């Protein structure tokens with residue numbers, strides 16, 4: 001079992017949410033913000049601003065890509081890696097607020113894109129599904145999540161389910177585009193069927209372009225949804241799949257955890273199975289105890305960040 005070094009404790013603590021170590025994350029964000037201060041920002045973290053929907057296109061049977069225009073085509077969102085936004089809409093007389101993670105690069109100008117799944121009984125996702133180009137949505141951000149720093153870790157394992165790919169994509173697409181950043185990424189991405197895999201073209205292109213820095217293993221949870229050409233996994237992620245297909249000997253609970261980290265994001269049942277979910281306590285998001293497969297494997301709370 002690995003021992004906690006002071007450096008490990010500090011780094012572990014850095015991945016805790018604002019409520020625990022707000023100052024560290026805040027300082028980090030301030031540094032990032034000073035970089036972006038020179039650029040005109042479309043979003044404001046203290047208030048909701050209306051953004052116009054430019055287009056909404058189906059990318060799978062239940063998911064759309066939404067493109068929101070900034071007021072000025074030279075504006076950037078003002079987001080940093082990794083952060084998300086809050087959206088707000090008045091639905092049946094109530095203000096509904098939900099977080100989403102853009103999939104556009106943080107320095108992309110003029111627009112911000114989201115990949116959002118529509119739930120049959122979902123308040124915000126159904127509202128978004130009904131929006132037409134020209135309609136506006138209230139958006140606020142950035143909302144800080146994991147403060148990613150190039151080369152801080154050697155290897156980051158990512159375990160994502162469904163739309164949980166969005167924050168992972170934000171991180172690895174940003175990191176891989178930076179030639180100075182040597183961080184390696186291993187992504188395990190689970191979906192019900194092949195058709196449900198979001199951003200597959202983009203992910204496969206990155207895996208091809210950066211074979212030494214980025215690898216991906218997909219899994220389909222339903223056997224009958226697998227096509228004949230399927231070369232990846234079937235079923236849920238367990239210890240064996242995580243060890244053999246993603247982490248190999250590079251990310252282990254016994255390894256040097258100041259160099260490795262595991263990120264997890266997915267729907268509630270997926271989170272419960274893999275790591276346990278983060279939750280709100282006294283109005284603040286807390287990581288909560290580590291549970292599930294990662295706990296069984298021997299990982300510790302500070303080795304894992306849950307989005």
Ligand SMILES: Cc1cc2nc3c(=O)[nH]c(=O)nc-3n(C[C@H](O)[C@H](O)[C@H](O)COP(=O)(O)OP(=O)(O)OC[C@H]3O[C@@H](n4cnc5c(N)ncnc54)[C@H](O)[C@@H]3O)c2cc1C
Pocket residue numbers: 084098099100101102114115116117119120121122123124125126163166167266267268307
């Ligand atoms: C940090 C963060 C970033 C996120 N980024 C994205 C993103 O980029 N794209 C995206 O599509 N979603 C994302 N989500 C999820 C999103 O915030 C909403 O939870 C989701 O869109 C459902 O909201 P709703 O109002 O439509 O459904 P609600 O009205 O909240 O829920 C209605 C019903 O839908 C079902 N449901 C709701 N959410 C889920 C879920 N995640 N999995 C399975 N069933 C569910 C439940 O059965 C629920 O009873 C993110 C969540 C977080 C915490």
